[in-house]
Amino acid sequence: MTPILFACAAGAGALGRFALAQVVCSWQALLVANTVGSGLLGVVLASELDPRWLTVLDTGLCGALTTYSSFAWELRREGWRFATWYAPLTIACAAGAASLGAGF
């Protein structure tokens, strides 16, 4: 049962990230997805769920909603000047949201 729920959660996470990119431009969508996903991960980890649900929500939903490869690609595509503010901003937002979420 867990693999099926996992696939649904991961599919939903990836779809969420895709849907955001239809509404705002790609770097904004990535920043929002990475921040929200990291914050959600903090909440999930702090909630003491059953380990199977933890895998579904943490590795599946939050993992698929957030992405590192597209983040690196965005830095490459937008150029190094963009990278100097976007990279620290993303990492600070993600780490900050994860820590805020854990304290939620």
Next chain:
Amino acid sequence: MNVGWRVPIAVAVGGAAGAGARWLAGESFDVEPGAFPTATLIVNLLGCLLIGVAAGRVHRDSLAWALLVTGVLGGFTTMSAFARELNDLVDADRTGLMAVYLGATFTGGLLALLAAERVAEAWPP
């Protein structure tokens, strides 16, 4: 390019497959909290390498890009686990290791992407 409803389906299916692969990678490494997160590092570096290949070979408005990049690689690589591991290393008083992890992911990811993109573009079709 009008691919309609096939794009979101490709993204969801690819995302599930990519996240599934990361799940398997995590299971086979089984890293303890506060230790160096080898599994996530390998997954994210491999994902950056592959997005470099895709950038050199796959058209960006295609269904293949939606499936492989937005879906598979997006689901495979992760920012949430990376962020949480940075926090865990700080909480475990291992700030030095956190800096190494951050530097290795960031620099390694960009170098892997750039190198793979070059090779993929230079490779004959």
